[in-house]
Amino acid sequence: MHNNYIDITDRIVESPSWWDVNGTPRYGEFSPASLPDIYADEAVLYKIQCQNCNHFFNVSESLSYLDKMKTIMTHRYITDKEKFDMKSKEIFSRSLSDSIKDKTLHYGDPPNNGCCNSGATMNCNDIKVLQYWKKKNHEWKRFPEFELLLCDADKES
Numbered sequence: 106m107h108n109n110y111i112d113i114t115d116r117i118v119e120s121p122s123w124w125d126v127n128g129t130p131r132y133g134e135f136s137p138a139s140l141p142d143i144y145a146d147e148a149v150l151y152k153i154q155c156q157n158c159n160h161f162f163n164v165s166e167s168l169s170y171l172d173k174m175k176t177i178m179t180h181r182y183i184t185d186k187e188k189f190d191m192k193s194k195e196i197f198s199r200s201l202s203d204s205i206k207d208k209t210l211h212y213g214d215p216p217n218n219g220c221c222n223s224g225a226t227m228n229c230n231d232i233k234v235l236q237y238w239k240k241k242n243h244e245w246k247r248f249p250e251f252e253l254l255l256c257d258a259d260k261e262s
Contacts, residue, residue: 106226109217123150123163124216135165137238137245144169147201148245150236151255153212153229158221163235164212168201205234205251231255 107128114121114130121130125141137148145167153162204210210231217225237251 106214107217109219109225111219114218121216121218123165126164126166126212128214128216130216130218131165135163135236137167137240140165140167142167142169142172144171146170146240148236148238148240149201149205149210149234149251151210151212151234152232153215154232155215155220156227156230157223160215160218160220161232162216162218162229164216166201166210166212202237202239202248202251205237205253205255208255210234210255 110128110130117130117132119132122133123131123135125131127141129141131139135150137145140148147168148165149167150163150165153164154160155162201210208231212229212231214225214227215229219225233254233256234252237248238245239248240246
């Protein structure tokens with residue numbers, strides 16, 4: 106469950122344009138340069154839906170080399186070096202674009218904007234990738250070929 110950030114949203118008349126991975130409301134056009142993780146080398150903006158009230162949100166997610174290192178470090182308990190090396194290789198080869206292609210990209214709990222009483226504690230439906238970006242040589246480049254539906258088209262709004 107995300108914080109509700111009512112201290113921000115109550116002071117701004119307009120609705121957030123998008124929400125970051127922490128459920129923080131963001132205003133203005135999405136840019137991967139505005140992500141909370143300055144080390145990100147992949148970024149996605151996608152549409153999700155509250156499972157309870159069906160409210161739609163545009164949310165972001167990112168992935169960096171450091172994220173992958175943290176994940177590998179959580180697998181340090183594997184005592185068999187060969188299994189650890191295989192797990193490390195699997196983690197390093199996994200990308201956001203892979204999650205988009207196999208439709209496993211998932212935000213989790215929707216942002217806590219007060220859209221309904223229980224929505225913030227529920228899971229979300231992942232609807233559609235709106236923008237996918239990758240950083241190469243310190244420059245962000247958009248790849249529209251990854252801007253795909255993540256579910257049945259009848260859920261999209």
